[in-house]
Amino acid sequence: MEFCDNCGSLAPANKAVTECQQCGTSFDRPTIETAQTDGGSPAQTPATELEKLPMTNSGNIKKVDAMEWLENRDQPAGAELRRAMIEKPSDFTGSTFPTDISTIRVTGDPQFIETVAGLFSWIVGMEDYSRRVEINLQKTDDKETGEQTDNYALYLSVAERG
Template identity: 45%
Template sequence: MKFCRKCRSVLTEGEDGWVCDGCGWELERASDEPTEPSQEASGRSSRGSGTALESLPTTDSGSIRKAKALEWLHGLEPPTDEELRRSVTAKPKGFTGSTFASDVSNVRVTGDAEFVEAFAGLLEPLLDLEGERTRLELNLQRTEDRDSGEFTDNYALYLSVAER
């Protein structure tokens, strides 16, 4: 996977060169090559992009203490729609296996209908990522009680972006 030098989004190879999925920047074949993940990190990965999140101290198990996490949350500014879209790392075409330990961006929201619907409204800018180069993987379903097998009044929303 290659990343844009300007916004760190995934680049897609086209007939005339590389095109950024995030900002639309085009890189002609004759000019500089795009960055490889091993050379320069995506702005969304754990490879040292310089985010406030990466500077938080962790326990031996990798957890961030609640007080520090709350302090971090209170210090965040809401992203613009463009910043949110640009921060997404799409699942590479042909990817198999778990995305949990990868830098692929996933959203999982569970709860009652009111909460899931309210939270889902925050994700509207991501709908613009459905296009020729990437697609939305969306799963919205009622949850099932494991013991009885009956549907509950709760819902689960899973959202990610995948390369076409």
């Protein structure tokens, strides 16, 4: 998702549109820097601090490194949050877990969910003519008994309108 740096309007999903429909400012469409590998094919250069963290063979980041990384995160501005969100394509099927589609999942007791949900209220403003907010708020089930618990799950994502 992209937003106009000048007025904050949501950029259309159509990448051919290069100017903001609200104020006429040109969109600064981000590009990923690439480097040539030995085989001659481009390789992505890590763009975030997260991608630079040391990882185990199984893909885990050690707690000490993860804690230091988390401690050094700045609270993002609203426009930065909106730009970071990757929407689900309208024709997408299957699990989003192995994709780069942005999904937020929070689980816990009602007090925790209600408190933390305030951190994500900015997502509501992302719904417009070209995108919709997907929200699933439900009680959780105990996997062993199948009974509903007193806890909740909140799932949030943004999808292209079909």
